[in-house]
Amino acid sequence: MTTRTARCFCGDYAVTLEGDPLLVSSCCCTRCQRRTGSFFGVTAYFRPSQMVARSGEERTFRLDDATTRFRQCARCGTSVWYAPDDDGWGEDILGVAGGCFADPTLPGPHRMTHAATGHPFVTSPKGVPVYEDGPPE
Template sequence: MRIAMRTASCACGQLRISCNGEPQLVAQCHCLDCQKRTGSTYGVAAFFARDKVEARGDARTYRRSARSGHHVTFHFCPGCGSSVFWEPEQKPEWIAVAVGCFADPAFPAPAHVGWEDRRHPWVSG
Protein backbone atom coordinates (compact mmCIF):
# COMPACT_ATOMS: atom_id res chain seq x y z
CA MET A 1 0.00 0.00 0.00
CA ARG A 2 1.37 3.38 -1.03
CA ILE A 3 1.40 6.06 1.67
CA ALA A 4 0.53 9.54 0.43
CA MET A 5 3.12 12.29 0.81
CA ARG A 6 1.59 15.72 0.63
CA THR A 7 3.33 19.09 0.72
CA ALA A 8 1.71 22.36 1.72
CA SER A 9 3.35 25.73 1.16
CA CYS A 10 2.86 29.43 1.62
CA ALA A 11 1.92 31.66 -1.33
CA CYS A 12 5.55 32.40 -2.24
CA GLY A 13 6.71 28.79 -1.69
CA GLN A 14 9.43 29.64 0.84
CA LEU A 15 7.75 27.90 3.84
CA ARG A 16 6.78 24.28 3.23
CA ILE A 17 5.56 21.36 5.30
CA SER A 18 5.60 17.76 4.06
CA CYS A 19 3.07 15.37 5.57
CA ASN A 20 3.46 11.62 5.30
CA GLY A 21 0.23 9.60 5.22
CA GLU A 22 -3.38 10.51 5.63
CA PRO A 23 -4.53 13.22 8.04
CA GLN A 24 -5.85 12.06 11.41
CA LEU A 25 -8.69 14.57 11.08
CA VAL A 26 -9.85 17.24 8.65
CA ALA A 27 -11.96 19.91 10.35
CA GLN A 28 -13.78 23.05 9.29
CA CYS A 29 -13.95 25.78 11.93
CA HIS A 30 -16.27 28.78 11.98
CA CYS A 31 -14.86 30.40 15.15
CA LEU A 32 -14.13 34.10 15.00
CA ASP A 33 -10.39 33.49 15.51
CA CYS A 34 -10.22 31.26 12.41
CA GLN A 35 -12.19 33.85 10.47
CA LYS A 36 -9.63 36.49 11.41
CA ARG A 37 -6.67 34.16 10.74
CA THR A 38 -7.86 33.25 7.25
CA GLY A 39 -9.57 36.49 6.27
CA SER A 40 -12.49 34.30 5.21
CA THR A 41 -15.65 33.02 6.89
CA TYR A 42 -14.01 29.82 8.21
CA GLY A 43 -10.80 27.83 8.30
CA VAL A 44 -10.12 24.23 7.28
CA ALA A 45 -7.32 22.30 8.95
CA ALA A 46 -5.80 18.87 8.40
CA PHE A 47 -4.32 17.34 11.53
CA PHE A 48 -1.31 15.05 11.09
CA ALA A 49 0.72 13.09 13.62
CA ARG A 50 3.68 15.25 14.65
CA ASP A 51 6.17 12.53 13.74
CA LYS A 52 4.79 12.43 10.18
CA VAL A 53 5.54 16.06 9.28
CA GLU A 54 8.65 18.01 8.34
CA ALA A 55 8.73 21.79 7.96
CA ARG A 56 11.30 23.62 5.83
CA GLY A 57 11.93 27.31 5.36
CA ASP A 58 11.90 30.39 7.51
CA ALA A 59 8.85 30.90 9.71
CA ARG A 60 7.65 33.45 12.21
CA THR A 61 5.27 32.47 14.99
CA TYR A 62 2.24 33.93 16.67
CA ARG A 63 0.92 32.38 19.89
CA ARG A 64 -2.58 32.98 21.18
CA SER A 65 -4.93 31.53 23.75
CA ALA A 66 -7.82 29.41 22.54
CA ARG A 67 -11.22 29.49 24.20
CA SER A 68 -10.25 26.21 25.88
CA GLY A 69 -7.55 28.08 27.78
CA HIS A 70 -4.80 26.23 25.92
CA HIS A 71 -2.42 28.00 23.55
CA VAL A 72 -1.99 27.61 19.82
CA THR A 73 1.26 28.54 18.06
CA PHE A 74 0.85 29.55 14.41
CA HIS A 75 3.72 29.37 11.90
CA PHE A 76 3.56 31.80 9.00
CA CYS A 77 5.84 32.97 6.21
CA PRO A 78 7.63 36.26 6.98
CA GLY A 79 7.70 37.08 3.26
CA CYS A 80 4.15 36.57 2.05
CA GLY A 81 2.36 36.27 5.41
CA SER A 82 0.61 32.95 4.70
CA SER A 83 -0.39 31.00 7.82
CA VAL A 84 0.75 27.47 6.88
CA PHE A 85 0.60 25.34 10.03
CA TRP A 86 0.06 25.48 13.77
CA GLU A 87 0.66 23.56 16.95
CA PRO A 88 -2.34 23.08 19.25
CA GLU A 89 -1.13 22.84 22.86
CA GLN A 90 -4.24 20.79 23.70
CA LYS A 91 -3.18 18.09 21.18
CA PRO A 92 0.66 18.15 21.29
CA GLU A 93 0.89 14.95 19.25
CA TRP A 94 -0.66 16.72 16.24
CA ILE A 95 0.34 19.45 13.79
CA ALA A 96 -2.50 21.28 12.02
CA VAL A 97 -1.95 22.36 8.42
CA ALA A 98 -4.12 24.85 6.52
CA VAL A 99 -5.83 22.74 3.85
CA GLY A 100 -5.72 25.59 1.32
CA CYS A 101 -1.90 25.52 1.47
CA PHE A 102 -1.97 22.07 -0.15
CA ALA A 103 -3.68 23.63 -3.21
CA ASP A 104 -5.22 20.23 -3.95
CA PRO A 105 -8.92 20.11 -4.95
CA ALA A 106 -8.85 16.33 -4.31
CA PHE A 107 -7.84 16.76 -0.65
CA PRO A 108 -10.18 14.90 1.76
CA ALA A 109 -13.24 16.88 2.84
CA PRO A 110 -13.77 17.90 6.46
CA ALA A 111 -15.25 15.20 8.68
CA HIS A 112 -15.85 17.60 11.57
CA VAL A 113 -17.34 21.10 11.76
CA GLY A 114 -16.79 23.32 14.77
CA TRP A 115 -18.32 26.53 16.04
CA GLU A 116 -21.37 26.24 13.80
CA ASP A 117 -23.10 28.93 15.86
CA ARG A 118 -20.56 31.38 14.34
CA ARG A 119 -21.22 30.24 10.76
CA HIS A 120 -22.28 33.06 8.48
CA PRO A 121 -25.88 32.32 7.46
CA TRP A 122 -25.07 32.46 3.74
CA VAL A 123 -22.28 29.82 4.01
CA SER A 124 -23.49 26.36 3.03
CA GLY A 125 -21.96 23.09 4.22
Protein backbone atom coordinates (compact mmCIF):
# COMPACT_ATOMS: atom_id res chain seq x y z
CA MET A 1 0.00 0.00 0.00
CA THR A 2 1.19 3.52 -0.76
CA THR A 3 2.52 5.44 2.22
CA ARG A 4 3.21 9.17 2.09
CA THR A 5 4.60 11.59 4.67
CA ALA A 6 3.46 15.21 4.94
CA ARG A 7 6.12 17.40 6.50
CA CYS A 8 6.35 21.03 7.64
CA PHE A 9 8.66 23.69 6.23
CA CYS A 10 11.45 23.13 8.82
CA GLY A 11 11.08 19.34 8.79
CA ASP A 12 10.51 18.83 12.54
CA TYR A 13 6.83 17.86 12.33
CA ALA A 14 5.47 15.11 10.12
CA VAL A 15 2.47 12.83 9.70
CA THR A 16 2.36 9.64 7.66
CA LEU A 17 -0.73 8.50 5.76
CA GLU A 18 -1.34 5.03 4.41
CA GLY A 19 -3.24 4.62 1.16
CA ASP A 20 -4.52 7.22 -1.27
CA PRO A 21 -6.67 10.16 -0.17
CA LEU A 22 -10.45 9.83 -0.46
CA LEU A 23 -10.60 13.22 -2.16
CA VAL A 24 -8.23 16.02 -3.11
CA SER A 25 -9.74 19.49 -3.27
CA SER A 26 -8.39 22.89 -4.27
CA CYS A 27 -9.92 25.95 -2.64
CA CYS A 28 -9.61 29.62 -3.62
CA CYS A 29 -11.39 31.02 -0.54
CA THR A 30 -9.68 33.97 1.11
CA ARG A 31 -8.95 31.95 4.26
CA CYS A 32 -7.08 29.29 2.31
CA GLN A 33 -5.15 32.01 0.50
CA ARG A 34 -4.07 33.63 3.76
CA ARG A 35 -3.44 30.35 5.59
CA THR A 36 -1.12 29.04 2.92
CA GLY A 37 0.35 32.28 1.62
CA SER A 38 -0.46 30.94 -1.83
CA PHE A 39 -3.21 31.68 -4.35
CA PHE A 40 -5.19 28.61 -3.33
CA GLY A 41 -5.07 25.78 -0.82
CA VAL A 42 -5.00 22.08 -1.67
CA THR A 43 -6.37 19.59 0.84
CA ALA A 44 -6.05 15.81 0.67
CA TYR A 45 -8.81 14.18 2.73
CA PHE A 46 -8.23 10.90 4.55
CA ARG A 47 -9.94 8.74 7.15
CA PRO A 48 -8.33 9.22 10.58
CA SER A 49 -7.39 5.52 10.56
CA GLN A 50 -5.10 6.20 7.57
CA MET A 51 -2.81 8.36 9.73
CA VAL A 52 -0.32 5.74 10.87
CA ALA A 53 2.46 7.92 12.33
CA ARG A 54 3.01 11.39 13.78
CA SER A 55 6.33 12.86 14.87
CA GLY A 56 7.57 16.16 16.22
CA GLU A 57 6.02 18.76 18.47
CA GLU A 58 2.69 20.25 17.37
CA ARG A 59 0.64 23.23 18.38
CA THR A 60 -2.97 23.83 17.40
CA PHE A 61 -4.81 26.86 16.09
CA ARG A 62 -8.50 27.54 15.53
CA LEU A 63 -10.15 30.75 14.34
CA ASP A 64 -12.71 32.06 16.85
CA ASP A 65 -15.63 31.61 14.46
CA ALA A 66 -14.60 28.27 12.95
CA THR A 67 -14.66 24.63 14.04
CA THR A 68 -11.58 23.45 12.16
CA ARG A 69 -8.50 23.05 14.33
CA PHE A 70 -5.17 23.29 12.52
CA ARG A 71 -2.22 21.16 13.62
CA GLN A 72 0.93 23.13 13.07
CA CYS A 73 4.62 22.56 13.62
CA ALA A 74 5.50 24.08 17.01
CA ARG A 75 8.75 25.42 15.58
CA CYS A 76 7.98 26.82 12.11
CA GLY A 77 4.18 27.13 12.26
CA THR A 78 3.29 25.30 9.04
CA SER A 79 -0.30 23.98 9.13
CA VAL A 80 0.22 20.33 8.21
CA TRP A 81 -3.22 18.83 8.87
CA TYR A 82 -6.61 19.80 10.22
CA ALA A 83 -9.89 18.42 11.44
CA PRO A 84 -13.06 19.81 12.99
CA ASP A 85 -13.37 20.00 16.77
CA ASP A 86 -16.87 18.53 16.55
CA ASP A 87 -18.67 16.75 13.73
CA GLY A 88 -18.79 19.98 11.73
CA TRP A 89 -17.93 18.25 8.48
CA GLY A 90 -20.49 15.55 9.17
CA GLU A 91 -17.95 12.80 8.57
CA ASP A 92 -15.09 11.05 10.22
CA ILE A 93 -12.45 12.70 8.06
CA LEU A 94 -9.32 14.82 8.28
CA GLY A 95 -7.52 17.09 5.83
CA VAL A 96 -3.80 17.21 5.11
CA ALA A 97 -2.21 20.19 3.34
CA GLY A 98 -1.46 18.77 -0.10
CA GLY A 99 1.78 20.69 -0.62
CA CYS A 100 3.28 19.29 2.61
CA PHE A 101 3.67 15.93 0.89
CA ALA A 102 5.92 17.50 -1.76
CA ASP A 103 5.14 14.30 -3.63
CA PRO A 104 4.18 14.40 -7.31
CA THR A 105 2.51 10.98 -6.99
CA LEU A 106 -0.23 12.48 -4.80
CA PRO A 107 -3.41 12.35 -6.89
CA GLY A 108 -4.40 15.71 -8.38
CA PRO A 109 -7.41 17.74 -7.30
CA HIS A 110 -10.88 16.31 -7.97
CA ARG A 111 -12.49 19.75 -7.76
CA MET A 112 -11.87 23.44 -7.17
CA THR A 113 -14.09 25.41 -4.81
CA HIS A 114 -14.66 29.11 -4.02
CA ALA A 115 -13.56 30.16 -7.49
CA ALA A 116 -15.55 33.40 -7.00
CA THR A 117 -12.74 34.75 -4.79
CA GLY A 118 -9.93 33.20 -6.83
CA HIS A 119 -7.41 35.02 -8.99
CA PRO A 120 -8.40 35.04 -12.65
CA PHE A 121 -5.16 33.32 -13.68
CA VAL A 122 -5.81 30.33 -11.37
CA THR A 123 -7.51 27.64 -13.42
CA SER A 124 -8.44 24.03 -12.82
CA PRO A 125 -7.01 21.14 -14.87
CA LYS A 126 -9.18 20.13 -17.83
CA GLY A 127 -12.19 18.11 -16.75
CA VAL A 128 -11.95 19.05 -13.07
CA PRO A 129 -15.16 20.73 -11.88
CA VAL A 130 -15.03 24.29 -10.59
CA TYR A 131 -17.54 25.65 -8.07
CA GLU A 132 -18.07 29.35 -7.48
CA ASP A 133 -18.74 28.80 -3.78
CA GLY A 134 -18.46 25.82 -1.44
CA PRO A 135 -18.50 22.20 -2.58
CA PRO A 136 -21.87 20.65 -3.44
CA GLU A 137 -23.47 18.61 -0.65
